[in-house]
Amino acid sequence: MEYSSRKSFVTAIRSYTNSRGVHYNVYEFEPQTFYAKYKTYGRGCDWLIRARFNYTISYRKAWLAKQKSVVKVFSGWKDYYQVLPWWFSVMV
Numbered sequence: 001m002e003y004s005s006r007k008s009f010v011t012a013i014r015s016y017t018n019s020r021g022v023h024y025n026v027y028e029f030e031p032q033t034f035y036a037k038y039k040t041y042g043r044g045c046d047w048l049i050r051a052r053f054n055y056t057i058s059y060r061k062a063w064l065a066k067q068k069s070v071v072k073v074f075s076g077w078k079d080y081y082q083v084l085p086w087w088f089s090v091m092v
Contacts, residue, residue, distance in 0.1 A: 006031075006034070006053050009034065009051060009053075010034065013034075013036075013049060022038060023038070023039045024036045024037060024038045024039060024049065025037055025038075025039060031053070032052060032053050032054065032055070033050075033051065033052055033053070034049065034050070034051040034053075035048070035049070035050050035051075036048065036049045037049075
């Protein structure tokens with residue numbers, strides 16, 4: 001997602017977490033960065049929020065992050081492609 005300002009990003013995070021009843025601790029809140037972990041991080045929850053403002057990542061970094069995510073979630077491309085038809089059926 002893309003936000004027009006830092007303020008709109010923080011507002012969206014607060015709105016989302018309040019609507020879900022999720023609480024988080026902010027660890028870094030500087031002009032260029034925002035870093036927060038959910039309060040239950042490490043106890044069954046591994047969600048954290050990181051944002052860098054006015055920062056553009058390279059295509060290579062984005063590609064490598066996607067590759068790592070696929071391996072972490074699906075144990076590799078083979079499992080990923082086996083689940084793909086199910087996702088298509090859910091979307092249609």
